[in-house]
Amino acid sequence: MDKNLNIIGKSKPKLDGKERVSGRAVYGHDIELPNMLHARILRSQYPCARIKSIDCTKALGLEGVKCILTAQDVDVNRIGYKRDHPVLKKDANCQRDEIAAVAATSKEIAAKALNLIHVEYEEIEGIFDPFEAMKEESRQINLHGKGKDLYGNKNIAESFHYSHGELEKQTKRSKVIVSRRYELPRVTHCCMATSNITADYSTMDGRLTLYASTQVPFLYQRDMAHALKMDPSLIRIIQPVIGGGFGSKLDMYPFEPICALLSIKTGKPVQLLYGREEEFLASPTRQTMIIDLTSGADADGKFTFREVRITMDNGAYTSWGATTPFVMMQTYSSLYQVAACDFQAKAIYTNNPFAGSFRGYGNPQATFSIERNNDLLADELGLGKDEIRLINANYPGEITGQGLHFKTCGAKPALTKVIEASNFIRKNREKHKGRYLKGVGLASMLHVGGGAKIYRSDGCGTRLKLDHYGYLDIITGSSEIGQGSETVLAMIASQELGIPMKHIKVVNTDTDVKPWDVGVHASRTSFVAGNSLLGAIRLMKQKLDRKAAQLMECEAGEFLYENGLIKRDKKEIRIDKVAREMHFGSPNELCIVEYFYEPESSFQDKQFMGDVSGNYAFASQAVEVEVDTFTGNVKVRDVYVSQDVGRVLNPMGLQGQIEGGVATGIGYALTEEMIYEKGYLMNPSFHEYKLLTAVDMPDIHFYPIETLDEAGPYGSKGAGEAPLIPTAAAIANAVSNALGIEFLTLPLSPEKVLKAWSEKKQNELANSQSI
Amino acid sequence: MNFNIESPTSKEELLNCLRNHQSGYFRLAAGFTDLLIELKKSKTEELTVINLSQIKDKQFTGIDIQPSGIRIGALVNVAQIGKNQSIRKSFPVLQQAADALASGQIREVATIGGNICQASPSGDLSCALVALKASCEILKMDGTIRHESLNDFFRGPAVTSLQKNEVLKSIVIPANQTNKLKSGFIKIGKRSAMECSIVSISYHFQLGADAAILHSGIAIGAVAPTVIFCREAADFLHKLNVNKIHETDQLKVAELIQQSASPIDDQRASAWYRNEVLFNSAKSIFEQD
Known part of the structure; x- marks a missing residue:
């Protein structure tokens, strides 16, 4: 594929950029259907309680209230990755539990009705610590959990064990061994658009249309059908513009079937929108984890082994987030060369809110x-x-050791680049004095770059339609959630077919129209959808080449596609004319093609061995911080990012992904934390949940590494998750470098840093006095 | 969130409004950046909001510079304070506090009167104004004016001396008596914008020809039930040369400032942290860079 590229590799603004910044974009919140009702959910008053009775009489008496649902009013299946999650609850197992749902003629009436529902609770002391939950005498938290049979403990929701190499031998030949316990906090996605859904059920034909912010429309359609006991083909998913995903929309959550049920019961469209506080309370989070890691190295500094035990707080129900060990075990087994690895991870039920999936998918924790x-x-x-x-x-x-095959690998070039660019070697050895202490830290990461074969198919379908006037529709199975892949798709089509970008439309929001795709996750979309598109373009070019040859009366074969023209030697013809002649001339066909791409990756075996991705992404970051020893504030001054992206497709879009990822990584390292006390969220607002702002952002220096991996479109690799994965680790290393203090938990809040610094100073004082 | 709203456009209409609602439940608001958040969580059926933002009267909306001092109308927004050249020149502490408050968007609508009347112990403008020994001009329902020092105006967290028949009209900052100044605002928080202070310190020193401190004001925020004027520390500094404050005196000032604080543990920070940071930041005021 070595040819002159005039579109790929040149910065293009996002196709949806203008719509989004001007306010024209239609988000789920902007949808209004005739006779639409508004829904609200009544959540549990307690994180753990028996529900003795629910009385909706008063609420039903309120004018404008059309329907109220509780667990006993619905016939549905449980949802979630382990099917352990009732849509409406008979008893409360966490603070966000859905006890009842109201549909009313206005938002205000729906809110009022919630206050009129009388629930009689019997509060039970919850279990909020996973180690407590694992004790024999603790009660079973999720009654649908199969932990006792599968893993020998009733409160284990999911468990993974993986190993390679000879652990004992490698331990013996280690010169140094380091053991630490790390604790990583619960953080959340903070999507700009709060969770939303509009359900429109037709009593005429029994079809259900859902305007839903999902990252995985086809899996969602199937999950929804399972929950509602419906035929999946009767459910149409339309994705409005999505105001942020970051993994949060990988699962289907109870509010979504609830809204569908309200529409089915009332026969009217029903809309359910979260407020910001509800978004904090009831949308998924990153897994909080306790990681016990022992690492060894021999006298030459070669890594010998890693032994790791991970305890994940699963919360009350199990989402896709419980499968983050799939990703983490790759990191423990294969980030840097490691002779032996023994990995065990358990997700433990507690009465905390359940965690979901989040950009990086366990990898930021493992890498840290x-x-x-x-x-x-x-x-x-x-x-x-x-x-x-x-x-x-x-x-x-x-x-x-796990069988990942790095056909191309930019790990070393990326490391070398950030070490040089940040002046790491000098700065890491510098000692500073005074109030502000500088430090520099380094971290690398490994992530899938060519999809991840977890589901039965990791593929994506594409349909291409060239109209009579030379305009192209790319109907892709993949979804746009802000990551910029639809712009990349249009660039690829423009590059290959010589059609100007403004003549290309990407159609990607309707399951009735678009072909199948597994969804946006695993940094896969530009890779998988890009390859799928290239396959479709090949088919379309074959058609166009044939017709063009016929029209230009020349030999069959390949043509050059440029500026809306199909050319060979001195002959040329407009592409729209070829499309018209294809339709109106014999044998009368349309210029439409369809292609399905399935990556060549393989499934892991039962021991989790296998080459699960089409290729792998590598990155390193060096971070320079300045710690204020008067306040404990850590200021990130510069972040040097070098990432093996295979090939840069859209420099501007890639830069956006890098900066966004680093921003999330800095928040994870320094300020973000959901604070829970006995199962209650104490900071459900942007006021107290410290998401960083634009003015907190450091200078980010980005150096792409192009390894031109043949599996990806033009040699590219997935890039979306990588930039946030090593950031927190690099920052923690930098702070340790600045202060000479080890930190075992995140976030590195000013108070935590100042306390550690004060203790260090006191110890130094005590030591100097005792001498 | 359903409530009645009345929007007087002049002082007279405002006074009428006040008279009409004396027996009922009403709230005053201008920028609404605090009130709307509060109302989302409370019952508002019987509530009347008196919306001050439509009042055109210069006494409420203007910044008036006089030889004796500067009068800032209660409806002046925070961005205007940050941009005002006279404030920038004469009262850097206030300009810095204004620029540190919330975010650019909020500063365009939040008013100085609102920031003061919320009586938050961590109010950024309040902290600067107490250090500047500002006073309040309070309009009573009968049209008369009551004067009170801002320091006395604050009575506790979210509590002021303002009565139901009164409204804050303006703030007066006395003019500097010398031209040489050392004046600044220190805000400690976890992020650089949209942040409620964990600790704040305002200082405003007027200097003689030899850099001796002739008049001093120091106030601290978020470390006591109200913003606190640190009188002992201010008195201690009298006549000291601002450029040559010995390290032991710097520590003494920091100690005196710390002694006037009575911080508590809350979600944002522990009392321990507030005490430490207050001391360290106070110490830093006179450190030469």
Whole structure:
């Protein structure tokens, strides 16, 4: 595919950019259907309680209230990855539990009706600590959990074990061994648009249309059908403009079938919108994890083994988030060369809210623990933090202990780049004095770059339609949730077919129209949908080539596509004319093609061995911080990012992904935390949940590495999740470098930092006095 | 959120409005950046909101510079304060506090009167104004004016001396008596915008020809039930040369400031943290960079 590229690799603004910034974009909140009702959900008053009775009489008496549903009014299946999650609850298991739902003629009436529903609770002492939950005497938290049979403990929701290499032998030959327990906090996505759905059920034909903000419309359609006991083909999913996904829309949540049920019961369209407080209370979070990691290295600094035990707080129900160990085990087994690895992760039921999936999918947590331990190993061996990483860096052609095959690998170039650009070696050794102490930290990451074969298919379908006037519709199975892949698709089509960008439309929001795709996750869309599109373009070109040859009366074969023309030698013809002649001339066909692409990746076996992705992305970050020892505030000054993206498709879009990812990573490192006390969320607002703002952002220096991996479109790899994965680890390493203090938990809040600094100063004082 | 709203456009209409609602439940608001959040969580059926934002009267909306001082109408928004050249020159502490408040969007609508009347112990403008020894001009329902120092105006968290028949009209800051100043606002929080102070310190020192401190004002925020004027620390600094304050005196000032605080633990920070940071920040006022 080595040819002159005039579109790919040149910055293009996002296709939906103008609509979004001007307010023209139609989000779920903007949808208004005739006779539409408004829904609200009554959530539990307690994180854990028996419900003795629910009395809706008063609420039903309120004028404008059309329907109220409780668990006993509906005949539905349980939802969630483990099917352990009732849509409406008979008893309360966490603060966000849905007890009743109201549909009314206005939002105000629906809100009022909630206050009139009388629920009699019997509060039960909840279990909020996963270690407590695992004790024999603790009661079973989720009665639909199968932990006792499957994993020998009633409160284990999911468990993974993986290993490679000879652990004992590698432990013995280790010169240094570092063991630490890390605790990672609960954070949330903070999507600009709150959760929303509009359900429109027709009593005429029994069809259900859902305007839903999902990242995975086809899996969602199937999940919804299962929940509602409906035929999936009767459910049409239309995706309005999505105001942020970041993984939060990978699962279907109870509010969605609830809204559908209200529409089915009333025969009217029903809309359900979260307010911001409800968004904090009731939308998914990143897994909080306790990670016990032991790492070893031999005298030469080569990593010998990693042994890790992870305890994840699953919350009351199980979502896709419980499968984050799939990703984490890749990181433990294969980020840097490791001779042996033993990995165990358990998701434990508690009465906390359930966690979901979040950009990075467990990888920020795993990377944090590994990269902290790597710094400690380097210290003990007297090696530079850069050296130990370069010694162990992944390399092209490597097949890791888990069977990941790195056909191309930019790990070492990325590391080298950020080490040089940040002046890491000098800065890491500099000692500072005074109020503001500077430090620099390094971290790398490994993530799938060519999809991930977890579901039975990791594919994507594309239909292409060239009209009589030379305009192209790309009907793709993939979805746009802000990541910029639809712009990349239009760029690919423009590059290949010589059609100007403004003549190309991407149609991607309707399951009745678009072909199947597994969804937006695993940094897969530009890779999988891009390859699918290239397949479709090949088919379309075959058709156009045939017709063009006929019209230009020349030999069959390939033509050049440029500026709306199909050319060979000195002959040329307009592409729209070819399309028209295809239709009106014999044998009268339309210029429409369809292609389905399935990546060549393979499933893992039962021991989790296998090459699950079409290719792999590598990245390193070096971060420079300045710590104010008067306040404990950590200021991130510069972030140096180098990432193996295969090939840069749209520089502007990629830069946006890098900056957005780093922003989320900085928040994870420094300020974001959902604070729970006995199952109650204490900070459900942007006032107290400290999402960083534009003025907090440092300078981000980005150096792409192009390894031109043949599996990806033009050699590209997935890039979306990577930029946030190593950020928190690099920041923690930088803060440790600045202060000479180890931190085992996130976020590195000013108070935590100042407290550690004060203790260090006091200890130093005590030591100097005792001498 | 359903409530009645009345929007007087002049002082007279405002006074009428006040008279009409004396027996009922009403709230005053201008920028609504705090009130709307509060009302989302409370019952509003019987409530009348008196919307002050339509009042055109210069006494409420203007910044008036006089030889004796500067009068800022209660309806002046925070962005106007941050941009005002006279304030920038004469009262840097106030300009810095204005620029540190919330975000650019909120500063365009939030008013100085609202920030004061919320009586938040962490109010940024309040902290600066107490250090500047500002006073309030309070319009009574009978049309007369009551004067009170801002320091006395604050009575507790979210409590002021303002009565039901009164409305804050304007704030007066006395003119500087010298031209040489050391004046600034220190805000400690977790992020650089949209942040409620965890600790704040305002200082405003007027200096003689030899850099001696002739008049001083220091106030601290978010470390006591109200903004606190640190009288002992201010007195201690009298006549000291601002450029040559010895390290032991710097520590003494920090100690005196810390002694006037009585912080508590809350979700944003512990009392321990507030105490430490207050001391460290106070110490930093006179550190030469």
